[in-house]
Amino acid sequence: MSHLLAIDLPGGWQTTLGIKTLIVMGLIPVGALVLGYTFLLKMMSHMQSRVGPMDPGGFHGWFQLIGDGIKFIQKEDIIPAGADKRVFKMAPAVVVMSTFLMFVVLPAGPNAVVAGSIHNGIGGIDVGIFYALAVSSLSVIGVLMAGWASSNKYALIGALRAAAQLIAYELPLVLAVVGVVVQAGTMNLQGIVFAQRDGEIFGWGGIGSPYILTQFVGFCLFMVAAQAELTQPPFDMPVAESELVAGYMVEYTGFRFLFFFIGEFGTAFVYAGLAATLFLGGWSIPGVEGEIANWVGPLVLFAKIMFVAFLMFWARFSYPRLREDQLQSLAWKWMIPISLINILVTGALKVAL
């Protein structure tokens, strides 16, 4: 009977799935909280000479985020009368689910992987990065559901913009990663980390071979495309608060809005994690080997994530917003051709060297 319940999924999916799910479900709000706290509140407050978020609780306004959370939870949950109620309620869950699913593939140490296991020698899912990008595209469905079910024209326009934008930037995102995949020879995120740790630059392996050096174009493309996928400025047309009020989120209040919020920052955390893993060597750091890496790894990864997230939020708080057609032409006329050339060059060099 136990055999019946423990479904034998390939690729090591079955390993203590429950516990790992719990970890992930804990991690996402924590990641969102950390980013929200560090960047949304503190960094932004410093950049903008804000007084409010620096005040509550005394030291640097540490209480602000908790207060915000309490505020969200006690707000009334409003569903518009004309809304499609079931779809309306489901939409935030779909968005957050997409974020949750992305989390599981991030490796935090040689053995610290949530999904996938020792089946293939190094752990992690065989198609790791591809999986992460695939499930990230699920959030579009949630956004479209939210925009349509709200029965609000602003929400609908926001959802349409989100759909057009996310489709357009899925391509450069995937293509930017292909360079890394070609260089590492695997789609397994753990494998990519190992490839960077064990790699050499012109025969010198002192710091391994973080792909940000060899795939700098890919890194830039990835960051821009991730920014667009996250619908952050300069690509925040779907939520554009000065045009569409809040786009697809306009009718959401209280806890459901908090879901979108957690989804947004959680996804930012994951994308920062993916960028850190793909281009900065993930959990690995020169000089740390063996079992200890399982303990140092998460901290290293976290530090790298914070660095990448800092770049993301820096752009977010500095830039104005592009127009929809400018966004599309940036994607189709610049980013996709550049990423294709990047792949071509990477492939040619891979074969030649």
Add this chain to the structure above:
Amino acid sequence: MKTRPIVGRAKAGNRSSLASDEITSPGDAVDQDSVADQDSAVVTIDVAELSAEHADLLARFTGEVGADAVIESGVAGRELVVRIEPAAWVSAALACKTKLGFDYLGFVAGIDWLPTPAAGGDDAEGDTSAPVQPKDMTFGVAGSAGRFQVFARVGSTKVARYGITLKADLKESAPHIDSWFSVYPGADWHERECWEMYGFIFDGHPSLRHLYLPHEFEGFPLRKDFPLLAREVKPWPGLVNVEAMPGVDDEEGGD
């Protein structure tokens, strides 16, 4: 009517470089010929020649519109006011815009010369807060034939410093006048406002509809016989002779 003397003239050096070729230098006396010349872009006026300026402008205006159309003229403050025949309302605007260089629309508005009624009606006691206006019907600069007048000011972005105010009389029974919309598109909103506030009908306006007020609003609020309801319902706050509000102790009300 006394006007403040002009302290000095705008400095030529203050102009941005974009229009530097159109500047009259500060020392130049105003040349009557160049003023009469319609091509000259900038006309500066001095206080001593103010009336001459106005006379010249009036002469040019009369020349363009026709002597029959001009009924009366006068000066309000620093501006020339001309009362014209209502039939010439649009042709005068066209002349102002195309011939006299008044390319800029200031406003279009209405006047109701009926005396201002006392706040709270004539028998209101004690409400001395509102200014007491004369009870007889008098008309302002350039006169009027009756109660209703429409007046409009056009200015110039090239001929600096002054504009011209046109007035036209409207029949009280049927206040109709042609729309300026075809000449100055900006008259659109001004005429809508004037229509809803005074009930003047601008023939040829593309859509006379309410601008400020709700579309089911009745009456013309800026006409003098339209009561200011706020003052009818509730006297001016701070007056001593006030009826006590409900719930306030009557003995202290002292009514």
Add this chain to the structure above:
Amino acid sequence: MTAFDVDPKLYSPLADSHLNVELDTGDMVLNIGPQHPATHGTFRLVVRLDGERVIKADPVIGYMHRGYEKLTEYRTYPQVTTLINRIDWLSSFANEVPFIAAAEQLMGIEAPPRALYIRTILTEMARISTFLLFLGEMGLQVGAITPAFLGFRDREYPLNLIESATGGRFHPNFNRIGGIKDDLPWGWIAECRNTMRKMLDSCDIFEDLVLGNPIFQARTRGIGIIPAELGAAYGVSGSNIRASGVDWDLRRDGEPLLPYNEIDWKVWTHQDGDSYARYWVRLQETRESARMILHLLDQMPSGPIMAKVPRIIKVPQGETYVAAENPLGEMGYYIISKGATGPFRVKIRTASFSNVSIMPWLLQGIYVPDVITVLASLYFILGDIDK
């Protein structure tokens, strides 16, 4: 007629009125406002969209109409100044000046030079505080949040100065017929000098952060072009028309209400007439105002601040039109007096009213995001439209 013919069909009522707005297939009628972050208040813009392209736009105003023209007929002249303070509430002080000047003109009173200087300084300070809000707000409307906060932060300094001089931050009501209420407090001039230098620095910040940003330029260049000729025919005034290359500033070209011609300054124009030009012109004018205040402080005469004024103010019979260059454009009062303590009729010519009336023409065929930048760059205050 001009080369820019106005299509009368454009004026067939799209929102006439609030009821029965039929949806065509494919088109979508979108209400921007009355509660919308881009409308600075209760302004409603009904747009018919094809996708995201505006086919037709119809502004609906009047949500804040307070009937000032009627109310002035029931007020005495000193009472009217408290009303007109609330027309353009961001630069209240500048609203008072032309009205007071018109009353002075009719009464034949002249304010002493020191009072005129203080009026000029406070008017320019109102301009700075208004424009700083614009400089930040425009960034916000284009999507950058940081400039908005910087704008609000820097705006505090001139507001503090206005407050310390007049006692009111937003509605000073400081002008009196014949002068001003009080002299400047001790130490104000030195503080003002410091602040104006700070303002010049903050203009540099906006130039770097907003104006120099390539995305901002991509969003605003070539968007919402007002041709000079058509703009004037619509009655567009102030920085909006100067951004279309019209070299016309009532401070210099209008009636000399205030001693602007005693100092050295410059009128800024831009040839493009687009949203970018409007931002650029306002930024330069903010700078110019700060420099003007520094000049004025240097030349500040001493002496009384009030002229001899009768105890009860009665304005003789007469009519006058006095207009001044407010931050938003030409603000004028046509006062008809019949010799009473209050005006018989006041026609209030506000700048935003005419500036916004060009919108149906201006918004045709552009995208929704551009509608927002055009709205922001025209820079209107609701009270100035609805008076």
Add this chain to the structure above:
Amino acid sequence: MVAQNVAFWIFAAFMAVGAVRVVTTDNIVHAALWLVLVLAGGAAQFIILGQEFVAWVQVIVYIGAVIVLFLFGIMLTRAPMEAEEKLNNNLRWPGLVAALLFSGTIAWAFIDEWGNDNVALTKPVRTKEVGELIFRGYLVPFEVVGVLLLAALIGAVVMARKD
């Protein structure tokens, strides 16, 4: 193998319900959302078969792009909030007959070909193997499909252009 069979039937049941709702619902957006369920079930079936790569291709292409384009198109053109009466036509019985005929044919073909063979599920198929199959064994069909899609794309552009 029992567990996989159970999982298969659970997913299959979901897919069947979803598929029926796709054709019976009155709301075209709901139909598209039910289709998401069907396609996600398909992806799950691929995982059970050990085809991870194909499963995630299913997710990224069909759910992430095709369905999104469906919804995008629907919302861009009319965005109906209410159920539409005209959405269903009266061809239910012929439709049912056609569906039975089709599935019967497929089932017959499968059983005829494989009979009682078991699918080997001991090891998941690696991406590397998929890649080698595509770029070695099936390179020509792969390229032909690519050209076909390109032709379809150009055709769509030609049809959509107004001028």
